[in-house]
Amino acid sequence: MTEKANIIVIGTGGTIAGQGKAAINTSAYLCSVLGIDEILRTIPHASALANLRAEQLLQTGSENFNNEHLLAIGRRVSRLLAQDDVDGVVITHGTDTIEETAYFLHLTLKSAKPVVVVGSMRPPSAMSSDAALNLYDAIAVAAHPSSRGIGTLVVANDEIHTARDVVKSNSVKLEAFRSPYGALGHVIEGQPRYYRRPWRAHTLDTPWSIDTLGALPKVDIVYAYGALAPDAVNAIASRARGLIYVGTGNGNVAEHLIEPLRDAARRGVHVVRASRTGNGIVLRNGAQPDDEYGWLTVEDQIPPKARILLTLALTQADDMQALQVAFERY
Structure with missing residues (x-):
């Protein structure tokens, strides 16, 4: 038995x-x-x-x-x-x-x-x-x-x-x-x-162990909609090390929000494009020139889980290439 x-x-x-x-x-x-x-x-x-x-x-x-x-x-x-x-x-x-x-x-x-x-x-x-x-x-x-x-x-x-x-x-x-x-x-x-x-x-x-993790870095999520104002994006980004931007379609960003998100990236905030559709891949350098703007993409991950992954990735890395690899591997 x-x-x-x-x-x-x-x-x-x-x-x-x-x-x-x-x-x-x-x-x-x-x-x-x-x-x-x-x-x-x-x-x-x-x-x-x-x-x-x-x-x-x-x-x-x-x-x-x-x-x-x-x-x-x-x-x-x-x-x-x-x-x-x-x-x-x-x-x-x-x-x-x-x-x-x-x-x-x-x-x-x-x-x-x-x-x-x-x-x-x-x-x-x-x-x-x-x-x-x-x-x-x-x-x-x-x-x-x-x-x-x-x-x-x-x-x-x-x-x-x-x-x-x-x-x-x-x-x-x-x-x-x-x-x-x-x-x-x-x-x-x-x-x-x-x-x-x-x-x-x-x-x-994975490189992250619960046994050695301390305080986790702050990563926030901002959800795109037609009347989303730049001030709201600036306020949220000002308090975070990472920002998941939940865009329309293939992670699209409205014209009036491009500069606030670029400003956030220049200040060292890691901006990650995601999609509010709930399914599918956000293609890097597809809807936006991510390399030029210093942005990341979630690959196929939903925004709440993208927040979890970026939070963990930021405990060990801060450069854009390493962070993007995390989204492609995990």
């Missing part, structure tokens, strides 16, 4: 820890009120998958998470993964920023052991809640040997996604999570089935 894996389940709050007044409250409920032990008691059959231990690290909606929260989660997970009696970690998390936390861990953890981040679109108290099955599936994925060495994963709606690609794309539907190149695999009857592996470098193959 195969020995069961030892899995730590970390609670941080979110909808998966929420509770509504009635079963019909699928979208109106109190967030982050159930402890991780209470949530695990709703799936007693998960004990057949692994030896489980639980701990409550945070208890808040993920919309509140900042750089300090990411560092705290990463450091705790890293310490657990370093223990010989721990085979993997599952993190219950609010869905609002689940892809950002997962991507941060994907880039900074130095272990091949599985780490799975999981949330739910409906609280456990709601009819047809996805909380119990998502958590059960996440434990199944973390406990399975095929999940080793492929970075941080997000499990939702029977699908297994790589942290690099996954995006929350709907505010209420159960099928809210998608990856532009498809899921890595699926969970069927408690068994993960993989069909592809992440291609971009992660975990052991």
